[in-house]
Every structure is written in structure tokens, then in C-alpha cells.
Amino acid sequence: MNILEIQNLNVTFDTEDGQLRALRDVSFNVPEHRIVGIVGESGCGKSTLINSILGLLADNGQVEKGKILFEGQNLTELNSSQLRELRGVRISTVFQDPMGALNPVISVGTQMLHIQYRSSLSKSEKLDNAAEMLRRVRIPDRESALTRYPHEFSGGMKQRIAIAMAMMMEPALLIADEPTTALDATLEVATIELLQDLQQQIGCSVLFISHHLGVIAELCDDVVVMYAGEVVERGTTRQIFYRPMHPYTERLLQCDPAGQSERTRHLPTIPGEIPDLRLRTPGCIFAARCHCREDICDSTPPEVEIEGQSARCHRLVA
Amino acid sequence: MLNYSVKRLGLAVIIVSVVMLLLFTMIYLIPGDPAAVALGPRATDAMREALRVKMGLDQPIWIQFWNFFINAWQGDLGNEVLSDRPVTDVVLEQLPFTLALIAGGMIWSIALGIPLGCWTAIQPGGIVDRIIGILSVGVIAVPSFVIAIYALLIFAVSLRWLPAIGAGDSGDIIDQIIHLILPSLAVGLGWVGYLARLVRASMLEVLEASHIRTARAFGLPERLITYRYALTIAILPTVTLLGVGIGQMLSSAVFAEIVFARPGVGKLVYDAILTRNYPLVSGAVLVTTVLFIAINLIADLVVGVLDPRVRSRL
Ligand SMILES: Nc1ncnc2c1ncn2[C@@H]1O[C@H](COP(=O)(O)OP(=O)(O)OP(=O)(O)O)[C@@H](O)[C@H]1O
Numbered sequence: 001m002n003i004l005e006i007q008n009l010n011v012t013f014d015t016e017d018g019q020l021r022a023l024r025d026v027s028f029n030v031p032e033h034r035i036v037g038i039v040g041e042s043g044c045g046k047s048t049l050i051n052s053i054l055g056l057l058a059d060n061g062q063v064e065k066g067k068i069l070f071e072g073q074n075l076t077e078l079n080s081s082q083l084r085e086l087r088g089v090r091i092s093t094v095f096q097d098p099m100g101a102l103n104p105v106i107s108v109g110t111q112m113l114h115i116q117y118r119s120s121l122s123k124s125e126k127l128d129n130a131a132e133m134l135r136r137v138r139i140p141d142r143e144s145a146l147t148r149y150p151h152e153f154s155g156g157m158k159q160r161i162a163i164a165m166a167m168m169m170e171p172a173l174l175i176a177d178e179p180t181t182a183l184d185a186t187l188e189v190a191t192i193e194l195l196q197d198l199q200q201q202i203g204c205s206v207l208f209i210s211h212h213l214g215v216i217a218e219l220c221d222d223v224v225v226m227y228a229g230e231v232v233e234r235g236t237t238r239q240i241f242y243r244p245m246h247p248y249t250e251r252l253l254q255c256d257p258a259g260q261s262e263r264t265r266h267l268p269t270i271p272g273e274i275p276d277l278r279l280r281t282p283g284c285i286f287a288a289r290c291h292c293r294e295d296i297c298d299s300t301p302p303e304v305e306i307e308g309q310s311a312r313c314h315r316l317v318a
Numbered sequence: 319m320l321n322y323s324v325k326r327l328g329l330a331v332i333i334v335s336v337v338m339l340l341l342f343t344m345i346y347l348i349p350g351d352p353a354a355v356a357l358g359p360r361a362t363d364a365m366r367e368a369l370r371v372k373m374g375l376d377q378p379i380w381i382q383f384w385n386f387f388i389n390a391w392q393g394d395l396g397n398e399v400l401s402d403r404p405v406t407d408v409v410l411e412q413l414p415f416t417l418a419l420i421a422g423g424m425i426w427s428i429a430l431g432i433p434l435g436c437w438t439a440i441q442p443g444g445i446v447d448r449i450i451g452i453l454s455v456g457v458i459a460v461p462s463f464v465i466a467i468y469a470l471l472i473f474a475v476s477l478r479w480l481p482a483i484g485a486g487d488s489g490d491i492i493d494q495i496i497h498l499i500l501p502s503l504a505v506g507l508g509w510v511g512y513l514a515r516l517v518r519a520s521m522l523e524v525l526e527a528s529h530i531r532t533a534r535a536f537g538l539p540e541r542l543i544t545y546r547y548a549l550t551i552a553i554l555p556t557v558t559l560l561g562v563g564i565g566q567m568l569s570s571a572v573f574a575e576i577v578f579a580r581p582g583v584g585k586l587v588y589d590a591i592l593t594r595n596y597p598l599v600s601g602a603v604l605v606t607t608v609l610f611i612a613i614n615l616i617a618d619l620v621v622g623v624l625d626p627r628v629r630s631r632l
């Protein structure tokens with residue numbers, strides 16, 4: 001069973017110089033109890049994807065077509081208060097910036113109380129819940145932690161508190177938008193392990209966004225590779241890392257610093273830049289930067305699927 | 319917190335001392351012999367000399383300053399010229415009226431300015447936002463004495479809703495409050511506009527912050543997000559600014575007190591200038607300066623109480 005099914009999602013932003021197509025025909029699934037990773041360069045539309053799921057797109061953005069099926073219901077058809085009922089309860093989110101993600105003038109305990117505002121428990125039971133969650137994310141001295149303010153914690157602790165808040169209502173889907181990017185390497189590992197533990201205990205699915213391939217390989221069951229607003233390839237982590245089908249995925253793996261076999265002064269990079277999303281041609285989105293580009297790449301590439309792994313590329317048909 | 323308060327208090331003492339020095343210099347530089355002014359044209363030279371000795375004017379200047387300084391810190395600002403009463407008594411007698419006026423101005427500006435700013439920030443660019451924006455700039459631009467005169471003409475003279483002059487019966491608190499409505503509006507209206515603009519700008523900034531996105535992602539109700547998560551942060555710059563605002567209200571109070579013929583420190587200074595009652599002028603200026611500094615000190619401490627980030631740094 002899939003917790004989340006994204007089907008042909010198209011999102012556009014109205015900007016001063018025309019319409020910007022931030023997501024184009026994005027489709028993928030998040031199965032129950034699985035961790036799905038999304039990789040892609042900055043600006044490829046990862047946050048836009050999350051915001052569309054949460055119903056928190058900026059005012060100038062709209063879902064043009066496509067479905068976001070969460071536990072069977074289409075989120076694009078819900079009104080804002082129906083979406084709000086899901087957020088924080090069934091779908092929870094951890095954001096990238098642990099420094100700014102928590103309110104600076106409200107104590108941690110009060111913020112955790114607010115998140116439980118829909119519950120009928122008494123205040124002291126809610127506080128017990130909060131303390132219990134802090135225990136599970138290994139915050140020392142929990143009772144006093146509840147009375148403290150976010151700036152009194154280190155970056156790693158703040159991120160763990162944010163995770164505790166997100167997990168408190170035991171959501172069916174946890175969305176993590178680059179939760180470890182702002183942390184140093186050791187904290188990153190600890191946070192990843194923590195997420196994994198909690199996911200096991202609570203039994204939720206996770207949509208994990210990162211541009212750190214090592215983290216994705218470590219944590220995720222499935223991987224979705226995005227480029228300039230499109231899903232260019234998706235498959236299991238094994239498939240993507242051992243048998244990439246799309247030239248962009250190949251390049252991405254080659255450019256991963258952790259994957260370099262020898263020490264080099266020059267990391268390989270993909271030449272060229274992300275295309276302007278306002279000037280969208282029907283051809284392959286990656287063509288301009290692709291090392292195996294041919295004439296046919298100016299026409300719409302087919303979606304090719306092999307053993308559950310799929311990619312959008314002309315090369316695969318040949 | 320204690321450490322910080324002590325530091326701020328030390329700074330306040332230094333500022334007050336500097337103001338005393340300036341005041342002293344000012345009085346010293348005013349042409350004319352204070353003794354001659356005090357005694358009038360019909361006094362003899364001997365009488366003037368006697369008074370000069372009594373006032374300490376025959377001493378070297380630094381001793382004069384030192385005496386002034388020590389006395390001022392003890393609350394003794396000399397006697398005023400006309401009735402020979404202690405300046406401090408005369409000023410303190412008038413002070414409550416001015417304090418009430420400024421408190422009223424504050425209440426107007428907070429009670430209207432903050433909700434308006436908050437309201438316009440929720441739907442920026444909308445029709446409500448634009449109308450309030452124009453009105454705010456309008457009331458900021460119009461000087462408070464013009465507002466005072468129009469308020470008087472419209473609400474007191476034409477409509478007769480509210481009394482035109484005076485501070486009300488001294489025993490009757492309701493009457494006093496009714497007499498306070500128009501003058502305090504004149505003093506506070508410009509600040510309603512200021513606060514509305516400031517709170518709007520600072521709300522818009524806070525609403526963009528990532529913790530607000532987090533709060534929305536947790537599905538918190540918009541009301542809770544607006545008033546608890548955003549506004550409590552957005553009003554922090556306002557508190558500091560209000561400290562400065564009170565200084566401006568003190569000067570607006572002079573006009574309001576004159577227009578509405580209210581007692582108060584502003585009216586006192588005005589009358590004292592007309593009668594060249596210099597000890598009274600400098601005494602009143604010193605008292606208002608101390609008041610202004612004290613209020614700013616309080617504003618800073620209030621920020622410390624409201625903002626846990628500042629509190630822990632204190
Ligand atoms: N409100 C908006 N108005 C106009 N364009 C937008 C808006 N939000 C995002 N975009 C554009 O949509 C594209 C995708 O942005 P998005 O923030 O989703 O990228 P991202 O993958 O999350 O990047 P990053 O890794 O830097 O967080 C970018 O080109 C961005 O400029």
C-alpha cells in the first residue's frame with residue numbers, strides 16, 4: 001500500500017517575467033513503512049514539491065494539474081482547513097534550518113503543547129507526552145528542557161527537538177527537507193540514526209530530501225532523482241546507485257565527493273547550468289548539459305521502466 | 319538581568335549629569351544678571367549684591383556648578399522667581415497632569431496602532447491595507463497641535479461631545495478621564511500611524527520567518543500563529559521605539575496643554591518662558607529629561623522581559 005502517490009503533478013509560479021514551471025509531470029509513490037529519498041540540485045523543485053503536499057505553496061504558486069493522493073484522498077482538492085487537520089497529525093515536517101525552525105520567544109514545552117492543541121488530554125498529560133518525546137530524541141534533563149527556549153540549545157539538539165515535535169502526533173508520513181544539511185558530519189550521522197530509529201518505532205513512512213548522496217544511500221529504501229522540476233529517474237536505492245539509467249544520475253554519482261576513489265584536487269562537475277524554467281521546450285530537460293546528447297533529444301523523451309526502476313531518456317529505447 | 323540593569327542605570331546617571339551641565343551652562347550664558355531679573359528694576363545695587371551672595375553668584379564658576387550639581391541630585395533646583403517656592407515642588411505638582419496626558423497618548427497609540435499594523439500585515443496590498451496606509455502617513459505628517467486644534471473644534475466646539483478645556487474636577491476621576499480624551503488623542507494620534515506602519519513592517523518580516531512555516535506545517539490555527547507566534551516577536555522593536563516616542567509626546571504635550579488650557583509641565587514651561595522665570599524653565603526641563611531617560615530604561619528592561627534571547631544575554 002502506498003501512503004503517498006504523486007501523479008503527474010504540475011506546479012507553476014506566476015512571476016513578473018512570465019510563468020515559471022517549477023514541477024512538471026512529477027510522479028512517484030511513497031509506500032508504507034518505507035523511506036523515500038529525493039535528490040537533486042538546488043532549485044530543482046524539492047521544496048516546491050513539499051509545499052504542494054502540505055498545501056503551503058506561496059500565493060503566486062498553483063497546482064496546475066495532477067494529483068497528490070495521501071491515504072487515498074486527493075490533497076489538491078481539500079480546502080485549507082481540511083489540509084490543516086492533516087498537518088502535524090498525519091503528515092509532519094522537519095525543515096532544514098534548525099536555528100530558525102523553532103519560535104524564539106516561546107518555550108519548547110509550550111510549543112509542544114500547542115502542537116497537541118487538537119488532543120483532548122489534560123495539560124499535564126500533554127506535558128508528559130512532550131517530555132516522553134524529548135526522551136526518545138535523547139534530550140538530557142527533559143523537565144527543564146521543556147521550560148527553556150530554543151536559543152539555549154545547540155544546533156543538533158534543536159534539530160532533535162524539531163524531530164520530536166514532528167513525531168509527537170505519530171504521523172503516517174514524515175517529510176524531512178534537508179534536515180541534516182546545516183549540521184556537521186558527526187551530528188548528521190547521529191540525526192540520521194535517530195530518524196531511522198523513530199521511523200521503526202512509530203512505523204511511519206518518510207519522504208527524505210537531501211542533496212547528500214551518501215546520506216540517501218545510507219537511509220533510504222527508494223530514491224527519486226529530480227532535475228529542473230522533473231523526475232528524471234526513480235527506483236530502489238540499490239538500482240539507482242549500482243545501475244543508474246539516466247545520464248543525469250550517472251553524472252550526479254560521478255560528482256559525489258564521497259564516491260571519489262582517489263584524492264583529487266578537482267571534483268568533477270556537470271558543465272552548464274540548470275535551464276531557465278520559464279522557457280520550457282518539449283525536449284529532454286537535461287539535453288543541454290548531457291554528455292550523450294543526440295538530435296532526437298529535442299523531442300519529448302519516453303518514460304522507460306525496467307524492474308520497477310524508471311527513467312525519462314531516449315537513450316534507453318535504443 | 320541585574321548586571322544589565324546596573325549598567326543601564328549607571329549610563330542613565332551619566333546622561334542626567336551631562337544634561338545638568340548643559341542646563342547650567344545655558345543659564346550661565348543667558349545675558350543679564352539673575353539677581354537683577356529677580357529683584358526687578360527698582361532694586362538698589364546693595365540689594366542686588368546681597369542677593370548675588372545669597373544665590374552664590376559671587377563664587378567661581380566651577381563652585382557654582384558643583385553646588386548646582388549637588389543640589390540638583392538632592393532634588394533641590396532652587397526657588398522660582400515669582401513666588402519663591404522650590405522649583406521641584408512646583409514642577410512635581412504639575413507632573414501628574416502631564417504623565418496622565420502621555421499615558422493617555424500611549425494608550426491610544428498602542429490600542430489602535432498595534433491592531434491596525436497587525437491587521438494590515440495579514441493581507442498586504444489589500445484595500446484595507448491601502449486605506450490604513452494612507453491614513454497612517456497622514457496622521458504622522460500632521461503636527462500634533464493641528465490635530466489638537468481640529469479635535470477641539472470638531473468634538474468639543476461643534477459636536478459638544480467632550481469638554482473643551484481644563485483637566486476636570488480634581489476629586490472626580492471620571493471627569494478627569496473625560497477631559498483627557500481629546501488632548502491625549504492629539505498627543506497620541508501621530509503615534510497610532512507610526513506604530514501601525516512599524517508593526518506592519520515588522521509583522522511582514524516575521525511572517526516570512528522559517529519558524530512560522532514550521533508552525534503552519536504543524537497545522538496550528540492561523541489565529542495562534544498570528545497573535546502568539548508572530549506578533550509577540552513583531553512588537554519587540556515597537557517597545558523600544560515607544561521609549562523614544564514618549565520623548566516626542568512630551569513635546570507634543572506642551573501644545574496640547576496650551577490648546578486645551580490644561581495644567582501640566584508643558585504649560586508650566588510655556589508660562590515660565592513668557593515670564594522669564596529661568597529657574598523654573600531649567601527645573602522643568604531637568605525633570606522631563608529624567609522622566610524621558612527613566613522611561614527609556616524601563617522600555618529596554620521590558621524588552622528584556624519579553625524576549626528570552628535578550629533576557630539570557632543580560
Ligand atoms: N514563490 C515563488 N515564486 C517564484 N518562483 C519560485 C517561488 N518558489 C520557488 N520558485 C522557483 O521554483 C524553483 C524551485 O524552487 P525550490 O525552492 O522548490 O527548489 P529546491 O529544490 O528546494 O532548492 P534548494 O535545494 O535550494 O532548497 C526555483 O527555480 C525557484 O526559483
Ligand SMILES: [Mg+2]
Nearest residue numbers: 046047048177
Ligand atoms: Mg529547498
